[in-house]
Amino acid sequence: MDVKRIEAKWQKYWEDHKSFKAEDNSDKKKFYALVEFPYPSGVGMHLGHIKAYAGLEVVSRKRRMEGYNVLFPIGYDAFGLPTENSAIKQNIHPRVLTDRNIETFAGQLKKVGFSFDWDRVIDTTKPEYYKWTQWIFLKMFEHGLVFRDKTLVNYCPSCRVVLSNEDSQGGKCDICHSEIVQKEKDVWYLRITAYADKLLEGLKKVDYLPNIKLQQENWIGKSTGAFVDFTIKEIGETLTIYTTRCDTLFGVTFMVIAPEHPLIRQYQDKIRNIDEIHQYQEMASHKSEFERTQLVKDKTGVKIDGFTAINPVNQEEIPIYISDYVMMGYGTGAIMAVPAHDDRDYEFAKKFNIPILPVIKGGDISTAAYTGDGEMINSGFLNGLKDKKTSIKKMLEYLEENKIGHQGTQYKMKDWAFNRQRYWGEPIPIVHCQYCGDVAVPYEELPLELPDIENFEVGTDGESPLAKIESFVNCKCPKCGKDAKRETDTMPQWAGSSWYFLRYIDPHNEKEFASYEKLKYWMNVDWYNGGMEHVTRHVIYSRFWYHFLYDLGLVPTDEPYQKRTAQGLILGPDGEKMSKSKGNVIDPNDIVEMYGADTLRTYILFMGDYGLEAPWNESSIKGISRFIDKVYHLKEKVISSDEYSKNLESLIHKTIKKVSDDIETMKFNTAIASLMTLVNKYNSVDAITKKDYEVLLKLFNPFAPHVTEELNEILGNKPICESSWPKYEESKTIDETFEMVVQVNGKVRGKITIDTNTSKEEMEQLAQQIDNVKIHIKEKEIVKIITIPKKLVNIVVKEIS
RNA sequence: GCUUGUGUGGCGGAAUUGGUAGACGCACAGCACUCAAAAUGCUGCGGUUUAUGCCAUGUGGGUUCGAUUCCCACCACAAGCACCA
Numbered sequence: 001m002d003v004k005r006i007e008a009k010w011q012k013y014w015e016d017h018k019s020f021k022a023e024d025n026s027d028k029k030k031f032y033a034l035v036e037f038p039y040p041s042g043v044g045m046h047l048g049h050i051k052a053y054a055g056l057e058v059v060s061r062k063r064r065m066e067g068y069n070v071l072f073p074i075g076y077d078a079f080g081l082p083t084e085n086s087a088i089k090q091n092i093h094p095r096v097l098t099d100r101n102i103e104t105f106a107g108q109l110k111k112v113g114f115s116f117d118w119d120r121v122i123d124t125t126k127p128e129y130y131k132w133t134q135w136i137f138l139k140m141f142e143h144g145l146v147f148r149d150k151t152l153v154n155y156c157p158s159c160r161v162v163l164s165n166e167d168s169q170g171g172k173c174d175i176c177h178s179e180i181v182q183k184e185k186d187v188w189y190l191r192i193t194a195y196a197d198k199l200l201e202g203l204k205k206v207d208y209l210p211n212i213k214l215q216q217e218n219w220i221g222k223s224t225g226a227f228v229d230f231t232i233k234e235i236g237e238t239l240t241i242y243t244t245r246c247d248t249l250f251g252v253t254f255m256v257i258a259p260e261h262p263l264i265r266q267y268q269d270k271i272r273n274i275d276e277i278h279q280y281q282e283m284a285s286h287k288s289e290f291e292r293t294q295l296v297k298d299k300t301g302v303k304i305d306g307f308t309a310i311n312p313v314n315q316e317e318i319p320i321y322i323s324d325y326v327m328m329g330y331g332t333g334a335i336m337a338v339p340a341h342d343d344r345d346y347e348f349a350k351k352f353n354i355p356i357l358p359v360i361k362g363g364d365i366s367t368a369a370y371t372g373d374g375e376m377i378n379s380g381f382l383n384g385l386k387d388k389k390t391s392i393k394k395m396l397e398y399l400e401e402n403k404i405g406h407q408g409t410q411y412k413m414k415d416w417a418f419n420r421q422r423y424w425g426e427p428i429p430i431v432h433c434q435y436c437g438d439v440a441v442p443y444e445e446l447p448l449e450l451p452d453i454e455n456f457e458v459g460t461d462g463e464s465p466l467a468k469i470e471s472f473v474n475c476k477c478p479k480c481g482k483d484a485k486r487e488t489d490t491m492p493q494w495a496g497s498s499w500y501f502l503r504y505i506d507p508h509n510e511k512e513f514a515s516y517e518k519l520k521y522w523m524n525v526d527w528y529n530g531g532m533e534h535v536t537r538h539v540i541y542s543r544f545w546y547h548f549l550y551d552l553g554l555v556p557t558d559e560p561y562q563k564r565t566a567q568g569l570i571l572g573p574d575g576e577k578m579s580k581s582k583g584n585v586i587d588p589n590d591i592v593e594m595y596g597a598d599t600l601r602t603y604i605l606f607m608g609d610y611g612l613e614a615p616w617n618e619s620s621i622k623g624i625s626r627f628i629d630k631v632y633h634l635k636e637k638v639i640s641s642d643e644y645s646k647n648l649e650s651l652i653h654k655t656i657k658k659v660s661d662d663i664e665t666m667k668f669n670t671a672i673a674s675l676m677t678l679v680n681k682y683n684s685v686d687a688i689t690k691k692d693y694e695v696l697l698k699l700f701n702p703f704a705p706h707v708t709e710e711l712n713e714i715l716g717n718k719p720i721c722e723s724s725w726p727k728y729e730e731s732k733t734i735d736e737t738f739e740m741v742v743q744v745n746g747k748v749r750g751k752i753t754i755d756t757n758t759s760k761e762e763m764e765q766l767a768q769q770i771d772n773v774k775i776h777i778k779e780k781e782i783v784k785i786i787t788i789p790k791k792l793v794n795i796v797v798k799e800i801s
Numbered sequence: 802g803c804u805u806g807u808g809u810g811g812c813g814g815a816a817u818u819g820g821u822a823g824a825c826g827c828a829c830a831g832c833a834c835u836c837a838a839a840a841u842g843c844u845g846c847g848g849u850u851u852a853u854g855c856c857a858u859g860u861g862g863g864u865u866c867g868a869u870u871c872c873c874a875c876c877a878c879a880a881g882c883a884c885c886a
Contacts (some may be wrong), residue, residue: 670815
């Protein structure tokens, strides 16, 4: 079998015939399958890409054969730091490098035989694409979803770039893994928090894998609680806190505010130990994320000398501390501390010798905080209540009646820091005018193109390279016409990928990001598959953009993705994550070269559960190669007949059912296993009919499209990609006989093959006639007999006493 | 620490609503073909045992006629979150 010739031949056929072109004006049912478009890095495709695409590749090929109009597109998410850094290193323009990398990727994707619609390829770095990224950004600006703020940001000194919280997890830069420092910067934000509730609500309507839904819910992190106003006696100022446990208000023995809380600066002359406070603030600001996590247990803080708070429910006077275990970014930056019933407050109180007052019965507050439920004590009008919900409700009523608090909601999700100080990204289309403020670039001037510059290296000041291009920076204010300066920061990498699935629908539209008509036909994405690592960032970001466009009436549905799944990683042969430094990277090109694309595709899907990680095994792949050889050589025993062989018919119908069902649930490994069983059976008989062979080729086609097309052509048939998916008859999947298992006390003691329609009574009788069963029930009392039709008989016996 | 997964032969992994544990593949062993090797085909392949049997799905309990599957506790690994009030 000349694998290389066969694969090249069919790849050319598909390209010449545009076999996988999605039709815009079709009365067929549509199916939109989406995979995460690759970042075209210099090293080319890795096995992970192939696994990520192979799943929906199989589904798409099956759908086409089932008569659907399938949109299965691909593109490139090509803006970003790695390309820019590599371009600087090699001293070539990122544009040149990007084009080169994309070419490499396209070549590799085609060699694997993916059935993408190559007429819809998009590249986020092309002005005709990012024009619309900027356009959507300006729409958000227009609707007040973009704002600028001076804040402490995560700054990577090595990449010289501001990072979002998501990009700097664990205090390390997501890109170069160096330590992040805090730095004050002008930051552009997208107000994603305005959509927190909608993003959460929307999850109820979609069909994401449960763990994916859960991760998104946790990321949004909604909590319901109460805002309560405390008063600071000395200055008469209100200090509002957020709590989820207002039922414990009577147990408050101190308060804590975040080190960055504005009250401190505002009233510094009223604070007697202000020097000590300043020292603490200084220390807290230098603590890296890493140190903070290491010191979770060890609470630090300083009492504010000069402030006393008054508990609004019982007028108790209590001290106020500052401590870095309270974060300015969540709630109000201030908490009421109930050490008897909160672990962190407990530790703090122990360390600073603050009284601990229990208000819920249960636990032992001399050793630990009690966070469970119980009867309310020491709590005025709440005393005696046993149910947490009722207590909270009662307290809320009290707070609202007396105007000292109200119910409220908080989210963990933060607004999205949306600017980067790098060249290779979409320019933010804003002009800074000293008279008019931040002014949007007019829509008709889009795209605001990246200037073609010689030196795009970042400056030491952390400014964008664009800041050095005077012809870019200096401009006229679109509003007043006076001299103004352009924003020089660019958008983060997540920008272009936040709406790309919409562009596939209408990739060449020059007037709109996509026509409503076409969106109406194609949306929603029926099935979106990608990496688990993108579930909390990209998927949430893009849902946010889509929700916004929906509110503007520009897209037809309220959620973009109907279904979302995720594939597991492919690990190195050593069971570790593949990485250059470990030297365990397998190059897909080598595998295609050695075994061919069909073997690679099939093996990747055969390795194990598609959703779980699995190690690469260099000898296991040989099994797939052998299997494909077997399929190939079956052609020598085909006899011409348009009927299934009688002795194979039942297995064929069962296999059609199994493969069809398994593809839908992404159980590709067992689908392939059942095809192997069928092939083994074919091999054990003297001859197979043309129809027997055809059905095998069709079922196997989504996995191994090249060789199956070739064999199908040898049979004299029209191409499989233009034929229909095999159907099975339910009645033919049922055997005439079955193997009845006979158990005594749950242990297997015998098996016999009997007619499928044997009655319960007959089964029980036959069971007791088996010799080995007789031995085990001899001289024992039969207590009862459990019979499962078409399966087993279990005889329960006990000793005769 | 919290949340969510996962734990089955030498290995990757199968096992409908609880009903034959180990499908399918790899590796290994024997045989056939060959001068020989590779490839291919056939046979075997959890442990123990003479067949009957007994023991085995991370560990310990429980529910059940029957548990890889359900419940409780614990252990290990992975991913996500990380003082979220």
